[in-house]
Amino acid sequence: MNKNISIVGVPLDLGADRRGVDMGPSAIRYAGVVARLEQMGLNIQDRGDISVTRPHRFTETENHKYLDEVVEANTKLAEVVSEIMQEGRFPLVLGGDHSIALGTVAGVARHKKNLGVIWFDAHGDLNTGETSPSGNIHGMPLAASLGFGHERLVNIGGFAPKLQPENVVIIGARDLDRGERELIKRIGLKVFTMHEIDKLGMARVMEEAIAHVSRQTDGVHLSLDLDGLDPHDAPGVGTPVIGGISYREGHLALEMLAEADVLCSAEFVEVNPILDRENATARVAVALMSSAFGDKLL
Template sequence: MNRNICILGVPMDLGQGRRGVDMGPSAIRYAQVKERLGKLGYDVQDLGDIPVPSIEERTANELNLKCLNEVVQVNQVLAERVSEIVGGGRFPLVLGGDHSIAIGTIAGVAKHVQRLGVIWYDAHGDLNTGETSPSGNIHGMSLAVSLGIGHEKLTGIGGYAPKIRPENVVIIGARQLDEGEKLLIREIGLKVYTMHEVDRLGMTRVMEEAISHVTQGTDGVHLSLDLDGLDPHDAPGVGTPVTGGLTYRESHLAMEMLAEAEIITSAEFVEVNPILDHSNKTAKVAVAFMGSLFGEKLL
């Protein structure tokens, strides 16, 4: 793992239907992410937050894309900042904010590698478009956009498309998929480990297979971790909780296996919503996972 980390916050809730996730970066910082990673011997720089416009009107436009221009604006800046971090030889650790910020993070990272692998740790597929989305919320479209599927203003962020290929992506923990997403998954042959596979195979085998999959022909791997991938019992402070999710211990094991594999070259942790949380529990969980991802061990 790169020993030099840059933390970058994106306090955005424009891609999400419930307010409050814009306070996620502050909650994660309050849970002492910089201090925890510093104790592991990393050189950690906190670059602060990217400015996000404040708007109250969030109705979907005629394309069923809420806050399209603002989401594009923020992600374009994010892509540029992440690209600068990678170009400077440091590891970008992005704190969300809603999951629409993955559009900018991946755009900034992918331009520095020939082929980027992605582990999408999430209860949802985020594979909708304006045509298939029930809500018009762009945080449910971010993986599709990164694959080059969706509105050109979104897919064109960073100046190129697509950023990633279906054969280099793995979704882990899915348990709520819209009909349009299911059709797309089958059409493009995306690798998905739903909770059925996690229960049936066990987390160790899922992660072994996922690691093998995203490292075939790639020269970098990005982790996009949505805290709603966990069961709400372990991570209550998220905007779109789905029961029956990944456990705290399963997720630690996943992060520990990624640390041992030494494959992750960039990461983002998203959808922490302090308004819906209990005593900052979900932000503390996120920081604990970051500790495991970066090599923290009990012994």
């Protein structure tokens, strides 16, 4: 695994329904992410935060809330992530709401032409303006990265699509909108819902998921939404859904990813300190990052 890690924060909450997730990068840093990863012998460079324009009033374009600001922030992020990849380092992006995946994936996909993605999330993030019940763009980044949705989201970074359906796996889904379910079936997307995790166990799910995203790809991106975990273990998220991945299952999943040595980039998103308890969710995020980078008890 690449031991040269560049951290970049994206204090963006305009893609979400609730305010506060813009403080996620600060909360994760306060939880000691740099010290934790440096203790593992990793070379850490913290590039600070992407600047995010704060609008003076609410805007909505064709059922896309704050479209201009979300596109602007993700365009900046795509450039920074691409620079990190060009330098031969591993981009570790701290969110912010999950709309920031638009920029992360765009930046990585410039350098990985057949990128695999593991998407840990309670939700599918596969809505478009036509299917979204809310207009929140944090429910659209995976669809847009696959080439579905508003042209400004789809074309962030100047090219599309960034991903092919056969190279993507969603893990932990338990709250899918009707349009998302229809798209999943139409394009044949691989999804491990909580039903499969309960039935098969996380170890087998990860074995199958890693094999799926590693086949004929030149790198794997990890997009981890903290609401993929059960709210008991990660209470500080904007859209909690009960019955999620346990703390221990999350660690096992990321430990297996580290053992597979396939990751080229990662993002951890949707930590909302306003809704959290004593920064518990940010601490969980840091612990999961350490597992993803190979931390072991023995």
